[in-house]
Every structure is written in structure tokens, then in C-alpha cells.
Amino acid sequence: MLNNMLVTANQFFDVFIHVFNASSFEGLFIVFGLIIICYIAVGMLDDNFFQNRALQKRTAMIVGFVPLIAVLFLQLYWMATKADKLSLYESNLQLVLIFYFLLMFNTKIQVYVDSALAIVLTGIFILDSPDYISGSSLFIGLVGLILIIITMYIIQKYAQKIVESWLLQVTAVLFFANAWWLMLSLSEDVSIMLYIALVLKFIFFISIILGINQIIVRRWQKYQQMMDELNKDFLTGIFNREAFDEDFTTLFIESNQTNFDWTFIMFDIDNFKSFNDNYGHLMGDEVLKEVTKTVQETLNHSYIGGKLYRLGGEEFGILIRKQDHERIEQLVRQIGSEIHSIDIKRAEFDVRLSISMGMTMFRADSDANVRQIYDRADGFVYYSKQHGKDALTDEGNLIHFE
Template sequence: MLWGYLMGNLDGIVRICFSTNALVTGIVTIGLITLITYFAFALEKKISVASPFLEKITVNLSEMGLLLIGSLIVEQVFGSLTGGSAIELGGLYANAELTLLFYCLFVFNNRLIVLMNIALPFIYHPAFDIVRMKNQYWPLFIIAYIVLVIVIDYLYGHKDDLIVSNYKYLIAQILFGICWWILIWIDYRFPLTDIIGMLIVFEIYMLVVRIIEQKMSTYMHAYNDLEVKVNYDALTGVRNRANLNKLSKEAFEKYSKNSKEPLTVIMFDIDHFKKFNDNYGHEIGDEVLRHVAHVAERELHMDGSNGQLFRYGGEEFIIMIKGTDSQHSTNFINGINQTLIEMPLFIQDTQLNVTLCFGVTTLRATDKSFDDIFQRVDGYLYESKNTGRNKMTVEGEAQEYSVQPIIHI
């Protein structure tokens, strides 16, 4: 019976699906989805589980803002459309909004958007549900709403499954569309032909959106991989020399204009590194480099310093620490040395005693560029080498490490 009804009203369904207004709506919606996808990758990269609460809230509010701006743009577009019946334009407008709601729920890990999706069926209706709950279809409303909440919860909690599973994504979007169009039908009683046509249009929109999301995801991940290759050292995983060249210029420009905030540069290398390669082979030498980089990164994290570690080349590394002067940086250097003592590297049951030389300096008012800082800290590093190694030279003064005794229990 339903099949016969569909065949008898096929012309009306096709007219809705392929009208000029539907095409305009699709183009605008897909354009917004493309922008949202780009910003989703950019924003979600900024936060993690360990991110500060204020930072998470800022990102979540920014994502909500994107959704609201997208909704306002859709509203303005429909305000300029004059062709088509009120039912057709209203249905296409609802589809555009539903597409934005579903997609933002899918790409953003945002509880505010989840709550908005859950609350929206109760707040969009002009009668605020009083009329709705008095009509004979209120049980259908309750069932559709419960299924919708289940779909929303699944979307929020199983994003990884939906990203890799096309059929789960398809089922979720179909149920989302059906539930919403049942709610809309209860409130506005659009003809069944229009409802079916609009549901088909929604699924077409979401199919195109899925293709765009997958393509952009591939491109964005490829871009991220390229960014890692360009800015990070493949052997140790820390930032590389090219990244140092970029960030050092930016840091100099900022801190040379602000005399109240110090910028400290630390340069260090591994004592007698050539012996590790000669005695144990280059693979062991690589392990030593990775071990030292890991210890320095660990101490940066433990110290809470606003510092960045770079592999300058060979066995040489550079650290830029913002907001800390050279004297206070000695605590951090002592921490690296202490950790190397307490956590030695073992290779083939042999303990490798790794020691480092450091040069330390802070940005001065007389420095004309970062090269001035680099030349100075490089000279301090060589002073440490020439005075016996396994020590640090801070602003021209050679110092021994402060070593804490190891307590064996």
C-alpha cells in the first residue's frame, strides 16, 4: 500500500528532491560543512584530556559559535529564496539545519552540542509542546524522541566506530532523520509526499557530506603527517633544526621587545658521543640520542617550564625556555643530569654512562638577532668541553652539577 502511494506520488517526490531550491540549499549546506570540517580539525587538535579546563571551555564555546553562525547563514539564505511553496522551503530549511546539527554532533567532541540536540525538540515548537502533548500523536512523539536521544548518545560515544564504519554511520543518520521528520510531521502535518521527499533530500545531503568528510579527513591527516615530517626529527621525535629556525625568530621578535620576560637558550651535546658509535655501532648511538632526548623532554614536562627542545644536528640539542632566566635554568639542567645518573641506559647488559655538556645564556638588550644568542651559547658550550666536560657554563661561568646521592633501599 505504501509502495503504491509512493509510485502514485513519484512526480511530487522527484520535484522536491531535484528542485532549484533544493540544489541551492545543498550547495550552501555543503559549503558550510566544508568550513566546519576544517575548523573541527584545527580546534580539536588544540585540546586533549590533559588540557586546562578553561581551554576546553573556550574551544567548546567556539564550536557552538560555529554551529550557530552556520544556522544563521542558512536562515539568511532561505530569507532570500522566493520561489517554491512555503512547505517546500520550510522542509528544505529544516533539512539544512538538521544536516548541520547531525554533522556538528559527529565531528565535535562537545557536550554543549549534545545537550542542544537533546533539548531542541522541546524548544523549537512555538506552542512549547502544550498543543503537541494534547493531540492524539503524543505517544509517537515520545517514541521518536527516545530513539533520537539514543542515536545522539551513540553518536557522541562511538565516534571512532562511525568514522571507520560506513554502515553504522548510515544507520545513525537515517534514524536521526526519521526521528526528526516524525517530530516535524506531528507539529506541522506536512503531506506525506513532502515528508518522504524531504527525508530523501536529507539522506542525499548526508551522503555528500560523508564523502566530503572522508576526503577532507584524508587530506588533513596527510597535512599533519607532512607537518610532523617537516618540523620534527625522525630519529628522536623532538623538534628539528628547521623548526628552530622558525620559532627562534618569532621568540626573538617577541622577547626582545619585552625586557620584563626573559628568554633563555640552552645548548648541550653528548660527551664523547663518537665513542658510542665506534665501540657499539651506530644503532646503539641512535639509542643514546633517543635516550637523552627522552630524558630532556621528561624534565621539561616535570619542571613545568615553558620550554621547547630541538635537535640541532648530530649529538647537539637546543632548548628555548620562555619566562625563565639563565640562573633559574640551572635547576632544570641539574634535573637532567640527575635523571641520567638514576636512569642509565643499558645495552646488551652493559650500562652506558651518558654525560652532557651545557652552555646557557639569556637574551640581552644588546642582542641584534637570535644569531647573537646562538653564537654566545655555542661558545659557552665549548667552554664546558674545554674545561673537562660533564659540566655547564652559565653566562661564561663554568659550574659543576649539583648531584643528589642515590639512596639504595
């Protein structure tokens, strides 16, 4: 019996070594490269500089297809460089890409795309089924397909919790690997030993990826925290004057080089000084928070977007690029009206708020520097205040909010 166990162990060791061939580790480096490239691409798409709802939907759609593109790229690479060595064993690296992006990008679109991929592969294996696919093998493969769809749905739904727990990660990896290899076993006559070796190979590779990812994520979070402290206003949580100066200058330079339109909107809270004088600074702070919250939510729910800054005191700025002027004016009117809906109640008084706004577009033929644009918008805010407040001055045209 001991001899049989030793023979079995030796056979499994041979299979295990065969599965972990040199090209696998070469492919692992390619996977690292693909992950980095995908993160850069998604980072460019998901940049919240001028994000809006339409772009968010479009970005989510594109991000959902990024893993599939990476998988296809890896397949094309192997077909071009190792056509004679192409085998089922290398599928683990593609599964690593699918699992990693499912966990980290966390988009429902990817669940749909990857489920469709699994269904298509299952159909191909069945249609091209050689003689060795028996009824039991077909049943196991179809069970694997169902488990793939269910597992990916659960991983996507609870991705944040899984990322934060090693136990959940191990569980997710085991279910994911077994589900996919149950289905992929339709493509070849996979023995029990080979099946176990392939699952272990996936676990080994994804453990390396997730381990390195955790180190990078921790450092990135520290960097993001540091950047937030530098670029965010401590009271309202929106971008501060330093971030505005940098973005304002960058936008001016880019628009001069590539010739696109953009708009600068400035506003401040009417009668803000009286809130501080009559009701105290705590009330003033609450007013600032409520106004920024309302404006930010309005921007987030619009199809235009924009980036909101606190310029100092009760003064704020918004930068919007590449949008129709009329649509921006409608958005600004909506912001002015939404401010009216802010209701800060106290036992002894009710606070009613309004803002005065100035809006101007970049003028390529006459704006020599950012100061000209800033002063023009500032002048329009002053004009709104001098003519009854609670209004927008759009390139000199006064519009009172309803």
C-alpha cells in the first residue's frame, strides 16, 4: 500500500512539474504587464477631473470589456510565439486576469462579458467534442458553467469584502478555479491528477498577484491620503485653492495647445458674513458644507460634470471642459435653484440661502493668461451682487434664479 502511495505521489509530482513549465512563468510576467497597462487605461478613463454621469456609464462599459481584451491579447501572443506549444495549461494565466479584474474593477459589465465568454467556450467545446466527452463529462462541464456564472456574480457583488479578508479571498479563489476547470475539462481528457495540478497552479499564480497587489494598494492608499490632505479642503471635502490653481493653469495651457473650449464658473454665498456675525461660525461652517454638498450632487447627477473647488472663504469655482455653452447655463441655473431648496432650521430661525454667480468661457483670441479669465468671472460675480444677488451673470448677461 505504501508503495502504491509513493507511486501515486511520484506520478502527481511529475504532472505537477509538467504543468509548471518555464513558459508559464514567462506568461506571468506578461500578465503583470497587462495588469499595469489596463490600470493605466482605466485610470485615464476613470479620471474624475471632469467626470459626469454619461461618462461614468461609458467608462463602466469600457472597463467591463478591458479584462476580455487583455485575455484575447494574451491568447494572440501565445498563438504568434508558441503556436506549437499552445496548451490548456496556459489558460490559468487568462483565468488570473479574469479573477483579478473581477475583484479589483468590480463592474457588473465584466460579469456579463465573462459569463458570455464561458458560455461561448462551452458551446465550442461541445460542438467540437471529440469521442472522449461522455455524458458524465458533459454534465460536469455544464455544472462548471453554472458555477462560473454564480461564482463571478457573488465575487463581483461582495468584491469589497473579499478584498479586505484573506479568508474570503481563499474561498473565492477555490470556487472560481474549480468552477472554471470543471468547464474547461471539456476541451481535453483531463485526469484527476491533472485537474488538481491545474487548480493548484491557478491558486499559486493568483496568490502571487494578490500578494503583490496588497502591497501596492497599501502604498497607493497612503499616497492618496497624502494627496487628499494637500488638495482637499479640510471643512467641505472638495478640492482646495492649490488644486484649483494647478488645474486652472493646466487647462489653460492644454486649451491653447489643442484648441478646445472650456468654462470657468465662480460663485459665492450671499450674505455669508451675516451668518457668521448673527449665528456664529458653527452656523457658517454648516452653510458652507450644505452649499458644497448641494452643488457637488448637482454636478454628479448632470451629464455635463465639472470639478468643484473652494477658492477661499465663501468663494467657490467650477471648471467644465468641452461642453455646449447653453447646456452649461442650464446646469448653472439648476444649481442656483437647488441652493434655494437648502433648508437649515433652528428653533429660533430658518436660514434661506442664495448664491451669486459669474460664468465665462475661455477666449482663445484674447485671453493671454489665466488671470484675465479669473478676473472676468470675478467681475461677473460682483455684477450679480450689485444687481440684486441670487443671480448669474453669463458673459455680462444678468439672469436671476427662480
